Amino acid sequence: MENNAFYVALSLLLNLDASLFQIVALSLQISLLAVLIAAVLGFPLGAAVAIWRFPGRGGMIVALNALMGLPPVVAGLMVYLLLSRAGPLGEWGLLFTPGAMIFAQVVLVLPILAALSRQKVEELLGEYREQFVSLGMSHSRMMPTLLWDARFALLTVLLAGFGRASAEVGAVMMVGGNIDGVTRVMTTSIVLETGKGNLPLALGLGIVLLTLVMLINAGAYLVGELTRRRVG
Amino acid sequence: MTAFQVPRLASSILSPSPELCFKDVSFSHEDKVLLGPCSFTLKGAGPTLVMGPNGAGKSLLLRLSHGLLLPTQGQITWSGEIRPRQAMVFQQPVLLRRSAVANLIHALAVNNVPRRERVKLAHDALERFGLTACCNTPARVLSGGEQQRLTLARAWVLSPQVLFLDEPTSALDPAAIKAVEAAVHEFHQRGTRIVMTTHDLHQAKRLAGDILFLSGGKVREHSPAEAFFEKPVSREAQAYMAGELVE
Amino acid sequence: MKKTLNLLLAGVASMGLAFAACAEDYITLASTTSTENSGLFASILPKFEDTTGIQVRVVAVGTGQAFEIARRGDADSLLVHDTAGEKRFVENGFATERADVMYNDFVLIGPANDPANIRQAQSAEEAFAAIAKAEAPFASRGDDSGTNRAELRHWKNAGVDPDGDWYRELGSGMGPTLNTAAAMDAYVMSDRATWVAFGNRQNLTLLFEGDKVLFNQYGSLLMSEEKHPHLKHDLAQQWHNWLISEDGQQAIADFKVDGQQLFFPNAK
Numbered sequence: 158m159e160n161n162a163f164y165v166a167l168s169l170l171l172n173l174d175a176s177l178f179q180i181v182a183l184s185l186q187i188s189l190l191a192v193l194i195a196a197v198l199g200f201p202l203g204a205a206v207a208i209w210r211f212p213g214r215g216g217m218i219v220a221l222n223a224l225m226g227l228p229p230v231v232a233g234l235m236v237y238l239l240l241s242r243a244g245p246l247g248e249w250g251l252l253f254t255p256g257a258m259i260f261a262q263v264v265l266v267l268p269i270l271a272a273l274s275r276q277k278v279e280e281l282l283g284e285y286r287e288q289f290v291s292l293g294m295s296h297s298r299m300m301p302t303l304l305w306d307a308r309f310a311l312l313t314v315l316l317a318g319f320g321r322a323s324a325e326v327g328a329v330m331m332v333g334g335n336i337d338g339v340t341r342v343m344t345t346s347i348v349l350e351t352g353k354g355n356l357p358l359a360l361g362l363g364i365v366l367l368t369l370v371m372l373i374n375a376g377a378y379l380v381g382e383l384t385r386r387r388v389g
Numbered sequence: 390m391t392a393f394q395v396p397r398l399a400s401s402i403l404s405p406s407p408e409l410c411f412k413d414v415s416f417s418h419e420d421k422v423l424l425g426p427c428s429f430t431l432k433g434a435g436p437t438l439v440m441g442p443n444g445a446g447k448s449l450l451l452r453l454s455h456g457l458l459l460p461t462q463g464q465i466t467w468s469g470e471i472r473p474r475q476a477m478v479f480q481q482p483v484l485l486r487r488s489a490v491a492n493l494i495h496a497l498a499v500n501n502v503p504r505r506e507r508v509k510l511a512h513d514a515l516e517r518f519g520l521t522a523c524c525n526t527p528a529r530v531l532s533g534g535e536q537q538r539l540t541l542a543r544a545w546v547l548s549p550q551v552l553f554l555d556e557p558t559s560a561l562d563p564a565a566i567k568a569v570e571a572a573v574h575e576f577h578q579r580g581t582r583i584v585m586t587t588h589d590l591h592q593a594k595r596l597a598g599d600i601l602f603l604s605g606g607k608v609r610e611h612s613p614a615e616a617f618f619e620k621p622v623s624r625e626a627q628a629y630m631a632g633e634l635v636e
Numbered sequence: 637m638k639k640t641l642n643l644l645l646a647g648v649a650s651m652g653l654a655f656a657a658c659a660e661d662y663i664t665l666a667s668t669t670s671t672e673n674s675g676l677f678a679s680i681l682p683k684f685e686d687t688t689g690i691q692v693r694v695v696a697v698g699t700g701q702a703f704e705i706a707r708r709g710d711a712d713s714l715l716v717h718d719t720a721g722e723k724r725f726v727e728n729g730f731a732t733e734r735a736d737v738m739y740n741d742f743v744l745i746g747p748a749n750d751p752a753n754i755r756q757a758q759s760a761e762e763a764f765a766a767i768a769k770a771e772a773p774f775a776s777r778g779d780d781s782g783t784n785r786a787e788l789r790h791w792k793n794a795g796v797d798p799d800g801d802w803y804r805e806l807g808s809g810m811g812p813t814l815n816t817a818a819a820m821d822a823y824v825m826s827d828r829a830t831w832v833a834f835g836n837r838q839n840l841t842l843l844f845e846g847d848k849v850l851f852n853q854y855g856s857l858l859m860s861e862e863k864h865p866h867l868k869h870d871l872a873q874q875w876h877n878w879l880i881s882e883d884g885q886q887a888i889a890d891f892k893v894d895g896q897q898l899f900f901p902n903a904k
Binding site for chain 1: 696810
């Protein structure tokens with residue numbers, strides 16, 4: 158019975174284990190904050206690429222799309238070298254702190270949010286363009302209108318970003334260091350427990366993580382669907 | 390007309406109608422001439438009804454006039470020193486994914502109407518077009534007729550000196566058509582210069598001050614409405630009228 | 637819309653505070669997975685923290701990566717097991733002082749049916765040679781960790797150049813290497829601590845132990861103030877001193893898994 162991952166997951170959840178709670182809370186904080194920061198930067202960037210025509214725009218779109226597949230360890234290594242004392246941002250003293258993990262996840266999630274929002278906004282702009290020009294709107298004035306009107310599509314984009322952030326382990330392991338009680342999150346715990354050969358516990362943690370991500374997705378989906386149905 | 394407060398924007402509406410002048414204008418796409426070359430001047434009070442068979446270039450002419458497209462050759466100019474305020478109502482209403490009133494408030498906001506005036510202007514316009522009950526309804530779940538009335542209300546709050554309408558009633562039922570025509574009439578009464586395309590002869594008869602007749606991308610005739618309907622001068626218009634009547 | 641925004645901002649602010657709250661007195665210690673995974677740190681760190689109020693944040697990686705982290709100035713202190721490498725680190729001026737802290741030992745693990753018959757070996761040298769002769773699958777860390785470096789030394793002593801299908805370099809930590817070895821019934825060299833705490837043994841069992849050359853010495857290093865003035869040298873010095881003090885040594889001796897002592901203090 159104790160070797161069954163579902164049993165382990167259930168008892169982890171039911172016992173409200175304090176260290177598990179801390180790990181879950183940290184995971185959520187880091188990933189949500191990273192997605193939030195990436196959205197604040199990525200959505201306007203995506204919308205700008207959708208709206209403006211400039212030299213190198215095609216290359217930029219290709220780059221953003223390609224960066225969606227950036228391997229987490231590569232992002233982790235880049236951020237590690239940036240934040241290391243010997244690196245250009247070493248002064249910040251962020252390495253092996255939650256801040257570094259947020260930094261790395263922003264790097265991973267930003268291209269996803271920018272590339273997908275560019276696509277969604279461009280679709281919407283196709284529909285709205287004549288009306289916008291008729292209303293005499295400048296390009297920069299179009300941006301907030303488009304971002305707001307694409308809000309349901311962007312919610313899905315946000316979820317895609319959150320999925321990537323909460324699921325990755327390579328980057329947060331490298332820049333966070335998996336320090337017990339400080340930078341240990343769900344995914345790094347799973348790696349650690351796998352390393353110790355505690356496979357049921359590792360899988361149990363995996364089930365907890367999956368359940369959480371599913372709950373968040375379901376919640377967002379429900380909110381999105383309800384409002385979408387209202388707004389049409 | 391009830392006691393309607395002419396918004397600040399509309400103060401100059403009663404000045405003489407702006408005149409639109411096409412000079413040797415043509416529009417091509419991929420080496421194919423779709424419109425022109427054509428030259429004409431829209432004078433007088435209108436409304437001008439642009440008529441002609443499908444593919445004659447009516448929508449193109451409207452988009453060029455409104456500035457949504459740039460002519461390949463020739464010049465389009467307005468009388469007066471500044472470009473007149475204008476709005477356009479499309480065949481398919483383009484509405485934002487927000488409530489009816491929010492659509493109007495957005496249009497006012499992008500035209501720099503002070504924040505405190507927006508809500509009142511929006512509600513007045515909704516009332517004028519019989520949309521008060523739908524004020525908070527998402528614009529895109531309104532019926533086709535309501536949506537078109539909402540785009541007219543949006544044009545209304547902007548107090549345009551010129552209003553372009555591109556087949557605004559082609560997808561509507563008779564009751565909704567009547568409401569749109571009443572709205573067009575109200576714009577005209579307020580002094581807005583109307584330029585509208587239609588393929589409905591009866592609608593043209595009900596609304597037109599003058600007729601601009603197009604076929605094959607060329608302007609074939611530009612006459613006062615009465616004269617046009619009594620006896621069109623151009624061979625193309627004669628054929629068109631005959632074809633319509635035969636049906 | 638404004639309400640949502642305010643709520644979001646409040647959330648962000650509170651998260652920021654939560655992170656800031658962790659910023660008490662602490663040092664970052666780069667160390668090895670064997671010490672972390674066995675539970676040694678979980679046992680001794682609270683004792684150190686109680687005495688000094690200093691939190692020790694352990695980044696557990698392979699010895700090679702631990703050296704790299706320290707070389708770049710990203711760790712205040714270093715506790716690893718590669719005596720030769722540690723001495724070079726001091727010679728190169730990255731560390732000012734090195735001290736023996738404790739040792740554990742390496743053990744040879746393999747499938748219970750022992751195809752290379754290393755149970756009968758009289759020495760580590762013999763055991764390694766037997767595995768190579770039988771060409772029995774051997775899982776190597778292959779990650780330039782302390783364990784990996786030690787393993788390569790043993791092959792050399794046995795006069796074997798490990799090469800061929802049977803020798804599998806995994807490039808993983810100790811735990812994942814044990815997992816893989818269990819899955820392919822391979823021989824593997826592990827530190828005793830990780831082995832004792834390891835939960836997924838399947839058909840693997842301990843086959844050879846006890847040769848003195850398998851002893852695995854851990855050393856603590858003090859970083860150079862000259863190379864990295866920004867590090868918390870005072871706090872790191874306290875940690876270093878505590879490890880080799882009577883209290884620290886006792887704490888290490890007191891750590892047991894299933895009644896078995898895994899690390900043996902031997903500070904001079």
